[in-house]
Amino acid sequence: MLRLVGEDLACVRGGREVFDGVSFAVPAGGLLQLRGPNGAGKSSLLRLIAGLVRIGGGRLDLLGGQPDVPLAEQTHYVGHLDALKPALTVAENLEFWARMLGGGDRPVAAALETMGIGPLADFPAAVLSAGQRRRLALARLVAASRPVWLLDEPTTALDADGRDRLFELIAGHLAGGGLALVATHVDLPLAAATLTLGGRR
Numbered sequence: 429m430l431r432l433v434g435e436d437l438a439c440v441r442g443g444r445e446v447f448d449g450v451s452f453a454v455p456a457g458g459l460l461q462l463r464g465p466n467g468a469g470k471s472s473l474l475r476l477i478a479g480l481v482r483i484g485g486g487r488l489d490l491l492g493g494q495p496d497v498p499l500a501e502q503t504h505y506v507g508h509l510d511a512l513k514p515a516l517t518v519a520e521n522l523e524f525w526a527r528m529l530g531g532g533d534r535p536v537a538a539a540l541e542t543m544g545i546g547p548l549a550d551f552p553a554a555v556l557s558a559g560q561r562r563r564l565a566l567a568r569l570v571a572a573s574r575p576v577w578l579l580d581e582p583t584t585a586l587d588a589d590g591r592d593r594l595f596e597l598i599a600g601h602l603a604g605g606g607l608a609l610v611a612t613h614v615d616l617p618l619a620a621a622t623l624t625l626g627g628r629r
């Protein structure tokens with residue numbers, strides 16, 4: 429069974445230790461909520477798991493995953509920067525991401541519908557509002573399926589409908605045997621374990 433295990437993890441950025449001694453285990457169907465004050469290292473931990481920040485110490489393993497596929501390629505990381513190409517349409521942006529992520533297994537139109545932005549498919553991404561951009565970034569989760577979701581403040585800019593769609597998406601992912609780590613300052617209406625990072629500034 430799938431299980432993401434971090435043992436005694438350390439992270440150094442810009443020559444400064446952000447955290448050390450961080451351990452957790454998230455099983456299939458599990459949600460780990462990352463809490464802690466600004467600068468505690470929540471984003472750094474997600475980026476470390478996504479392979480975007482080097483591991484400074486400790487071990488990180490995805491047990492029961494695809495042994496020949498690097499962990500980073502089994503994760504979906506949705507960060508603060510929505511990383512959209514403004515000149516492309518909403519649908520083209522998602523097609524681009526689905527290809528990048530090796531997905532395409534689910535139709536782009538359905539992924540846009542899931543986040544309630546189907547009618548915006550042919551709009552240039554440049555004209556989207558902050559909440560619409562966030563919905564498009566989250567639609568990537570649907571367009572390409574990966575077992576480990578790493579979501580950094582995913583509720584930012586979302587209205588109540590957007591949040592409901594996001595929570596439904598996460599719940600469906602967990603019910604399907606995936607797992608998720610979510611850095612957030614708000615309480616999620618989903619059963620979750622909590623990992624609180626300290627506050628070295």
Ligand SMILES: Nc1ncnc2c1ncn2[C@@H]1O[C@H](COP(=O)(O)OP(=O)(O)OP(=O)(O)O)[C@@H](O)[C@H]1O
Pocket residue numbers: 441442446464465466467468469470471472473611628629
């Ligand atoms: N690219 C970087 N280079 C050097 N240091 C960085 C970099 N990014 C973040 N840091 C530092 O790492 C520490 C942890 O930052 P991080 O963004 O992981 O915290 P966070 O818990 O997600 O904070 P927030 O709640 O504000 O989003 C901070 O001290 C920050 O200055």
